[in-house]
Amino acid sequence: MSAVTSTVNVGRPRAFDMDTALEKALEVFWRKGYDGTSLSDLTEAMGINKPSLYAAFGNKEQLFLKAIELYESRPCSFFLPALEKPTAYQVAEHMLHGAAMNMADSNHPQGCVVVQGALSCSEAAASVKEALINRRVEGEQKLKVRFDQAKTDGDLPPDTDTGVLARYLLTVLQGMAIQANNGACSEQLRQVAHMTLQAFPRAG
Amino acid sequence: MSAVTSTVNVGRPRAFDMDTALEKALEVFWRKGYDGTSLSDLTEAMGINKPSLYAAFGNKEQLFLKAIELYESRPCSFFLPALEKPTAYQVAEHMLHGAAMNMADSNHPQGCVVVQGALSCSEAAASVKEALINRRVEGEQKLKVRFDQAKTDGDLPPDTDTGVLARYLLTVLQGMAIQANNGACSEQLRQVAHMTLQAFPRAG
DNA sequence: AGATATATGTACTTATCGGTAAATAACCCT
DNA sequence: AGGGTTATTTACCGATAAGTACATATATCT
Numbered sequence: 001m002s003a004v005t006s007t008v009n010v011g012r013p014r015a016f017d018m019d020t021a022l023e024k025a026l027e028v029f030w031r032k033g034y035d036g037t038s039l040s041d042l043t044e045a046m047g048i049n050k051p052s053l054y055a056a057f058g059n060k061e062q063l064f065l066k067a068i069e070l071y072e073s074r075p076c077s078f079f080l081p082a083l084e085k086p087t088a089y090q091v092a093e094h095m096l097h098g099a100a101m102n103m104a105d106s107n108h109p110q111g112c113v114v115v116q117g118a119l120s121c122s123e124a125a126a127s128v129k130e131a132l133i134n135r136r137v138e139g140e141q142k143l144k145v146r147f148d149q150a151k152t153d154g155d156l157p158p159d160t161d162t163g164v165l166a167r168y169l170l171t172v173l174q175g176m177a178i179q180a181n182n183g184a185c186s187e188q189l190r191q192v193a194h195m196t197l198q199a200f201p202r203a204g
Numbered sequence: 205m206s207a208v209t210s211t212v213n214v215g216r217p218r219a220f221d222m223d224t225a226l227e228k229a230l231e232v233f234w235r236k237g238y239d240g241t242s243l244s245d246l247t248e249a250m251g252i253n254k255p256s257l258y259a260a261f262g263n264k265e266q267l268f269l270k271a272i273e274l275y276e277s278r279p280c281s282f283f284l285p286a287l288e289k290p291t292a293y294q295v296a297e298h299m300l301h302g303a304a305m306n307m308a309d310s311n312h313p314q315g316c317v318v319v320q321g322a323l324s325c326s327e328a329a330a331s332v333k334e335a336l337i338n339r340r341v342e343g344e345q346k347l348k349v350r351f352d353q354a355k356t357d358g359d360l361p362p363d364t365d366t367g368v369l370a371r372y373l374l375t376v377l378q379g380m381a382i383q384a385n386n387g388a389c390s391e392q393l394r395q396v397a398h399m400t401l402q403a404f405p406r407a408g
Numbered sequence: 409a410g411a412t413a414t415a416t417g418t419a420c421t422t423a424t425c426g427g428t429a430a431a432t433a434a435c436c437c438t
Numbered sequence: 439a440g441g442g443t444t445a446t447t448t449a450c451c452g453a454t455a456a457g458t459a460c461a462t463a464t465a466t467c468t
Contacts, residue, residue: 010436010443011443012435033237033324035239035325035326050428051427051445051447060427115382119315119323120323122236122237133387137387161395167392170379171376174382175377178375178378178382182341182344191368191371192371192372194368195369199401214413215415215464215465216416216465217415218416242456255415255458255459259415264456
């Protein structure tokens with residue numbers, strides 16, 4: 001008997017693919033929000049029954065959190081990759097243009113599930129709201145750290161308030177999520193991105 | 205007998221004040237969103253029973269729409285008053301500073317109910333979501349018209365794209381609603397407002 | 409005082425919510 | 439072939455959702 005939990009192929013095999021089911025769940029949560037999504041919505045979209053959902057993902061809340069993890073780790077995600085760009089300005093540029101492209105993409109719900117998944121919500125959703133707030137605040141913190149690095153790299157003026165700069169950028173990105181929900185297209189978001197960069201300090 | 209619907213004091217008088225009850229309803233919808241708010245939440249906050257609510261306000265959806273009307277017409281509202289300022293820059297300035305003050309005010313829920321009342325929502329809330337989108341888009345249109353006026357007034361450069369400028373400003377304002385939900389304070393929002401104005405075209 | 413009209417509180421309806429018990433089906437290992 | 443293990447299906451649970459029927463209370467009008 002092994003010390004770790006057995007992962008060998010014992011028992012009846014799962015009849016659905018967990019990753020694609022999770023993708024489907026993400027899309028529903030994205031479009032309807034946590035409170036607006038019922039288990040029937042989920043099981044219908046995922047093509048499975050409730051006991052399968054509970055066995056595979058725990059419960060509604062855990063499924064939501066796993067869907068958010070998937071959202072942030074997907075290949076089309078733009079936030080973390082943008083942090084890798086060589087200069088602060090390019091980081092901002094790629095982030096804003098990535099958001100303009102992604103948030104208005106009609107291949108999935110508009111906006112950003114981290115913003116709109118549980119913004120105002122019932123008490124039952126309070127913990128997932130908290131989780132989303134943490135994600136947003138952590139993203140802002142990561143961006144600040146990146147800008148701090150840029151300051152020592154010399155591609156931001158030494159008197160730059162990196163906290164304010166990160167917050168400004170995140171504010172626009174989060175606003176773009178609302179704009180996408182309003183029906184704004186990629187080109188319109190790109191124009192906002194361009195204006196946003198007007199306020200960005202150039203290399204000192 | 206009068207031609208208009210009788211408004212005389214006939215029948216048992218209402219035992220509660222409709223305006224203060226509507227204020228209470230607004231606060232609940234603001235904090236919990238349309239989907240996240242139950243009738244029990246509403247009746248408890250308003251201090252009335254369900255039949256009184258239905259008799260006075262119609263149903264949940266109509267109550268929500270009336271609460272939104274109240275929200276936009278309240279004295280502490282900042283959007284429409286800002287449009288009256290003499291120059292485009294002052295319009296933007298007052299709007300941004302008003303938002304910074306109002307959205308983080310701890311005397312009521314944080315953010316903006318027009319943004320967060322029904323962003324992602326169930327199909328049951330689709331019509332109120334649509335109503336909120338319309339409000340946001342109309343606000344953007346009003347701001348554009350104001351900036352068009354500013355262009356003829358000469359306090360915006362003649363080559364200004366007023367549509368983009370209005371969309372940029374609304375994007376930041378809507379992003380500030382998310383920031384307020386994240387827990388940002390007025391001072392932090394004011395810093396964002398200041399940065400936003402860096403991108404604003406000065407008098408041509 | 410009595411008729412009329414409106415508001416209120418209690419109790420109810422139907423539908424759906426998130427979540428689960430229990431029987432059965434499908435796989436691996438010996 | 440048979441035992442062990444896990445997934446699936448069906449049917450269900452108590453709680454709560456939005457909304458309402460009905461009897462009663464409180465006002466005005468004649």
